[in-house]
């Protein structure tokens with residue numbers, strides 16, 4: 001069967017006699033048993049549950065936490081999805097793969113080839129500014145994007161919903177196209193034009209544009225637990241936490257305030273200190289030691305620190321401290337809310353995580369944090385906002401949408417935070433971010449404080465960032481910019497395309513029940529591998545941009561709680577996610593860029609804990625990564641296989657030897673002529689032996 005046939009096979013799976021009974025309810029119910037899912041378009045989503053407008057006290061109290069539940073309960077409606085089993089099970093992969101409930105080895109060549117040429121998944125291996133994985137990120141909510149940055153999207157395979165049971169059984173059903181799968185612009189959401197007007201009708205207006213009649217997104221995420229124990233639940237720092245103190249830190253820019261060595265030196269208010277203690281933080285991480293005083297001093301900041309080293313608290317704590325000091329102005333139940341702080345991140349799960357951190361640190365204060373993101377009911381986002389919003393955590397698309405609907409005003413914005421800032425400013429999100437800073441009412445960069453955080457900062461992005469930052473911004477580099485976390489033991493093994501599954505199963509069987517994230521390059525492949533692993537009786541779930549938001553959250557929940565110890569993921573889960581006890585990351589496919597690799601393996605080895613990353617290197621497709629891989633490995637003091645070195649030095653990589661190597665490495669603040677540069681270790685002492693950062697030129 002050729003590739004085309006395989007495609008057809010996926011789109012129209014044979015209904016197999018081995019199709020299992022579809023267990024609908026397990027996947028259609030919210031935490032309280034209600035169904036959180038889509039319904040046929042209703043007249044007004046914003047009206048489908050009266051908003052409670054009572055008992056809001058302004059100061060001295062944490063925000064009420066009971067409304068989300070109620071809203072969810074009132075507005076959830078019965079799912080109308082037709083259940084269809086078949087795909088991914090039994091013979092539904094037809095001749096190519098599954099047969100008698102087994103995936104047959106050696107009969108998969110078409111799949112592998114097909115998925116690597118899968119334009120739906122944006123498989124172009126780009127260097128430099130990356131369009132990679134764009135499909136996997138929260139690109140907002142509109143039906144189409146302007147600027148032609150993104151390929152068209154076929155409502156094909158993604159319509160096949162995958163349900164993976166912990167016991168190894170696998171279900172698939174197909175849902176209608178445009179069902180709000182997450183990642184790209186959805187089918188029924190909108191794009192804000194440069195003028196701030198909506199180019200298409202949004203969900204709130206019926207989600208229809210021209211002939212398109214897409215179902216509305218009605219998913220309302222279950223509210224997070226509200227008891228104090230859950231809010232402050234945290235995992236332990238690892239044995240290497242104290243080693244953070246030896247990492248060299250470089251601060252560049254004029255008049256940087258000195259680092260602090262303890263939380264006490266930050267002079268935060270008592271409530272914040274209590275929350276910090278309840279969160280289990282006793283000692284600052286390097287990025288916190290430097291960033292907190294810089295932000296408290298009112299300076300703009302670009303901060304780069306290794307994955308899992310506490311960047312979130314590094315910006316949240318000083319912003320909150322300022323808000324507590326200055327007081328907040330937004331009042332509840334105004335139709336237009338004017339937050340003091342906007343935090344943007346590229347994926348829904350990440351922004352939700354940041355929100356939970358903001359909620360934790362603002363516990364017991366008058367500051368109210370709100371999260372809004374795509375794939376969820378628009379009316380739900382509005383209801384969250386009108387209850388009062390001081391810190392708005394948002395994905396870019398939903399943010400622009402809500403601004404366009406005039407539910408959020410920007411006049412009061414004092415802090416703009418871009419987490420995963422290099423991603424937020426690259427070709428994927430950069431245009432959206434530019435729109436954001438030029439929105440009517442948004443204070444100019446001189447009037448607001450802008451904070452950019454990431455573990456990777458390509459030079460090009462640093463240059464672009466100038467548009468967002470005051471010219472005297474400070475740059476903090478903890479260790480090697482773009483370097484991998486040294487607590488992750490990295491192994492690269494050569495595995496050809498056709499041996500990958502076999503090798504994966506072998507490794508997973510050795511790993512046993514330890515939590516493992518398996519990264520693949522395409523959404524289709526994520527479905528496929530997850531299904532395959534389930535058939536191998538390895539409890540697996542998956543997360544990618546074609547899954548509905550409800551499914552994505554369910555998958556993450558199942559992985560977090562250990563119900564499914566294996567999570568197959570695309571780039572959508574590469575950045576920022578902080579999941580306890582992820583001991584292994586496996587790159588079944590290497591990503592297209594080295595930055596992506598650094599982020600992916602950073603899902604393990606967090607906060608001083610150790611982890612392992614195993615990457616399958618296929619010389620047929622991954623040679624362009626050999627050089628940067630060798631560098632990342634050696635910088636992190638990992639063994640570099642001789643064969644990899646050989647490939648690295650025999651492979652010509654365009655641009656690698658030049659200074660404009662795209663996103664390969666950026667070691668320092670790209671402002672070449674800064675003064676006042678100081679290099680210190682994280683105990684705060686100057687070091688005359690700071691390592692000269694390896695730059696492009698020194699590489700070859």
Ligand SMILES: Nc1ncnc2c1ncn2[C@@H]1O[C@H](COP(=O)(O)OP(=O)(O)OP(=O)(O)O)[C@@H](O)[C@H]1O
Nearest residue numbers: 281283284285307308309310311312455576578607
């Ligand atoms: N000072 C601290 N003491 C103890 N735990 C901390 C401290 N700072 C952060 N943590 C914890 O470390 C974990 C990782 O933090 P965080 O998610 O902010 O890392 P990050 O640097 O943003 O990572 P990534 O680059 O992957 O986004 C979180 O669980 C967080 O609560």
